[in-house]
Amino acid sequence: MVSARIVRIGVGVVAGVATLAGIAGVALHFWRWDVEPLVLAASAAPYLMCGAVVGAAGFAGIKQWVAVGVAGIVVAAGLATQAPLYFADGGGEGPAIMAMQANLLFDGADPVVLVNEVRARDIAVLTVNELTRPAVDDLGRAGLDALLPYRYLAPGQTASGTGIWSRYPLSDTVEYDGYVLNQISAIATVPEVGPVTVYAFHPVPPIYDTRVWADELSRLRQVLDGAPADRPVLVGGDFNATHDHARFRAIASGRYADAAAQAGAGHLVTYPTDKSIPPLVGIDHFLLADAHATNVETVDLPGADHRALVARIVFPAR
Incomplete structure (x- = not known):
């Protein structure tokens, strides 16, 4: 029969390891150096932080109160990094539009489903990644151009293509040089709002090259x-x-804010959707300046490896 002392030691070891995982999660959240294994691990930071909750419960069960206090501090630190995502920060009234962001997995996403979502959700601006020329044709045949007649597209092979579709006229189109994948922008003239600068971005993943990933994110902030x-x-x-x-x-600082955080939408996991496990990380985003998101949610796209994002965006009246 296992003695109470051995059980106590085992619980303490598990609680200690779980608390260390929580500490690692908090540290990764604040980690600023571009070391590939740690950059990749930072994607799992919220899950690691949950370890501190397990640690606190375990230590409480064996009445290790000092350790409970340490684990509790880690829990509080983790909550401080994540809680802002769950509390909407208000925002004024004004003209509103619906926007969608979608990664198509080349031409894998079902074009009919995407166009039906655009129609059903009254999408006015659509940004697209991994846009191929066949996907452009498929979306057109499915009726996207009738719903969003203005477009600026930089399609490519496999992952490089990027596009903007809009209900409103587009002007001042730009494709930014010096990136592995296509980065573009245009000016949309929105009724009751006036000109709105629209960007569609797709920096490389850190697994491609962490230094290139960091450099592209830094230069996109400069853009x-x-x-x-x-x-x-x-x-x-x-x-x-x-x-x-x-x-x-x-990037989501200063003038710019993450739309999901503005809306208090919490962790919106978008990737991967083509595996046997559910999506684990949220790498698709809307950023806004001088505008406010009141709702952000994910949408399943059959055939893609990302969920799409849909946001209701309120602008100040002109």
């Missing part, structure tokens, strides 16, 4: 810093980074 200050900005993209990557939080 955003160059956006005219006298008009709202809407950014949609697969950023290949989560809220727990310091590089992403550096």
Whole structure:
């Protein structure tokens, strides 16, 4: 028969390991150096932080109160990093549009389903990643161009293509040089709002090359810093980074805010959807400047490896 002392030791070991996992999660959230294994591990930071809850419960069960206090501090630190995602920060009234961000997995996403979602959700602006020329044709045949007649597209082979579709006229189109995948922008003239700068971004994933990933995120922030200050900005993209990557939080700062955080939408996991496990990480985002999201949610896209994002975005009246 297992003695109570052995059980106590076992519980203490498990609680200690779980608390260390929580400490690692908090540390990864704040980690700022571009070391590939740690950058990849940061995607799992929220799950690691949950270990501290297990640790606190385990230590409480064996009445190790000092250890309970340590684990409790880790729990509090983890909550401080994640709780802001769950509390909407308000926002004023004004003209509103619906926007969608979708990664198509080349031409894998079902075009009819995507177009039906655009129609049903009254989408006015759509940003797309991994857009191929066959996908452009398939979406057109499915009726996307009738719903969103204005477009600026930079299709490519496999993952490189990017596009913007809009209900509203587009002008001042730009494709930004020096990136592995296509990064584009256009000005949409939105009724009752005026010009809105729309960006569609897709930096490389860190597994491609962590230094390139970090450099592209940094340069995309510089692109955003160059956006005219006298008009709202809407950014949609697969950023290949989560809220727990310091590089992403550096982009979603200052003038720019993560739409999901504005809306209090919590952790919106979007990837991967083509595996036997459910999606685990949220790497698709909307960023907004001089605008506010009141609701953000995910949408399943059969054939893709990402969920799409849909956001209701409120602009200040002109």
